Amino acid sequence: MTRIRTTPATLALSGVVLGTLGIGTAYGSAFFPHSLGKVGPYLMAVAVPVCMIATMVLGAARGSRPLGALKWPMLLVFVLVGGGFLLALLLPPDTVNGPYWLGLPRRAAVVLYGVGLLPLFVLPLAYAFTFDALTLSDDDLAHVRAARTHGARDDDARDDDARDDDARDGQPSTESA
């Protein structure tokens, strides 16, 4: 039996699939009677951040290499967004007498500051400070440019392959861009 290695990318793919299934189920629950429909928002509150953070991890993951320092900001943002949504659903309604957090009723503050404002600072800074080591270094760029050189040499062969594929599919071929 083949064993699938767990890498950030495979975990992320699982997250995207599970998150999407969760979101689909949450929408599906809205078609059912009220008691079942009440589950939908809670499922959505978890599934949406799972799906979005997993998509982000999928983009940040590079082969089998670990996420490195990026795992902490990703985790923090997942907690902020998912936790913020759940708190907004679970906290009791606010009253006119407060409490007010930085000028907003508590539950609105959780949403606006926790979900909307804090990740604004976390993710772009994490991206910038890990860019050279984890996203795109000069060496990475050189490798890609080397592939272009090879690609140019292999273009003719690739065009032939694409035309063969299209002929098999009964579809037209394109010339290489």
Added chain:
Amino acid sequence: MTSLCLLQAGTIPANAKPVIVGVAIAYFVIVAIIGIYATRKTKSAADFFVAGQGIGLFTLAISAMAATLSGFAFIGGPGLVYSVGIGAVFIVLPAALTNSMGAWVLAKRLRLLAEVREMITVPDAIGVRYQSPTAQGLAALAIVLATVGYMATNLLALGLVLDATFELGRGTSIWIGAAIVLAYSVSGGILAGIYNDVFQGILMAAASALVFLFALHSGGGLDAISRTIMQHDPAIMAPFGKLTPLAALSFFFVFGLGALGQPHVVHKFFMLRDPRKLKWFPLLMTCALSLTLLLFVGVGLAMKALVLAGGAPPLATADDATPTFLLRYTPLPLAAVVFSAVAAAIMSTVNSFMSIGSAALTHDLPLAFGTRVGDELRWGRIWTVVLTVVAALIAQQSGTLVAFLGIFGWGLFASTLVPALAIGLNWKGATRAGAIASIATGLVITLGLESMAYFKLFTFPAGVTATAIALVLSILVFFVVSWVTRDTAAATLAADVRAVMDA
């Protein structure tokens, strides 16, 4: 995102007219000068469609921000906050994630693809990724359909702004607005659009930040605004406002993940001169976007508090929130600049759609049929005119139809492009069949469900939208079909594309 109920003719008082008209004329003169400058620099199809792949980081970030936001951020959005409260903010809340997500998932991959292949359009990237003219053609078809709808919505909004300012009648104003954007787009292409986007983006961000400060000041600070609303209409300040939790969270999902499928924004990644400059892109774009969105939240809440406290008369429609606030609580020159900023936001979005729509018709669809047009620059200009005329004709129709097309456009972009492009460029297991099936699913489901909803053949439960369902289904179809055809995954990946995905 576009408001259809923009400034209505007659809402601008006579004493404010000269300043507002004067600023609007000055604004259009600057746009024309930028257009003429860009036209002189447009020499090839690459200049016309991807700005000669020579723009810097600041230009990329500001133009992407300007293309992302349309008039909705200034008029429809604050109006929605005024009427449903915090729930409306879930439309812009994902901005905290989307720029960084876009940078990780798409920016690097698309820009690196442009290192190894000639990249002009987003469907080019799909075609190259899956070595499939069919996938490229289907993506182009979706883009053309969505572009016409989106452009019609934005041209109607631009017509309403011009009508309110110059009182020329709605129909005439739509044609004049279309002619202005067309004039600089058809001659200077995306280069003119990019330069104008930078000017327009700076204008939008600066005006929005200033108006936000006036909004806080007029309501006595955020604390006083909150307390006033809590006293009279507490549902507005509930975490999901007057929306159901599912509806608000659905906004977050659709506008969050769907942002990865907006070709008028993501195709700007091809244009960056140096891929390593992407390092600061999310920070710069997030700062610009956040500044510009301050008005969205601030004016809606401040105006609600002012009306509830009796400081301002009740609004005839929610979309009057921004115009009324500007004319009553900000200095007239600032109000005039914001009115111009609304036009700026719409025009920058329309220009971007013109570019991607004409590129799909000039470049991608012929490639899908195994041919290539001889002079892409000339045909690009011709298709830009044709698309604009079609969109302007549609914009003359009923507002409901145009609104339907706008919603259809966003949904179609998201459901057809997110799986094949955003996930496919990061997952080597994705297959050609998976991409084609998911794009086709997005097309059919979005068109089918949106049409059924438009003709009232079917009503979704609160919080469920056709766009959301189409997006979920197209992602799942992408995974299922790719898994079923997984044996073909390696064969659809060229060596240079593999190198891009490994980088």
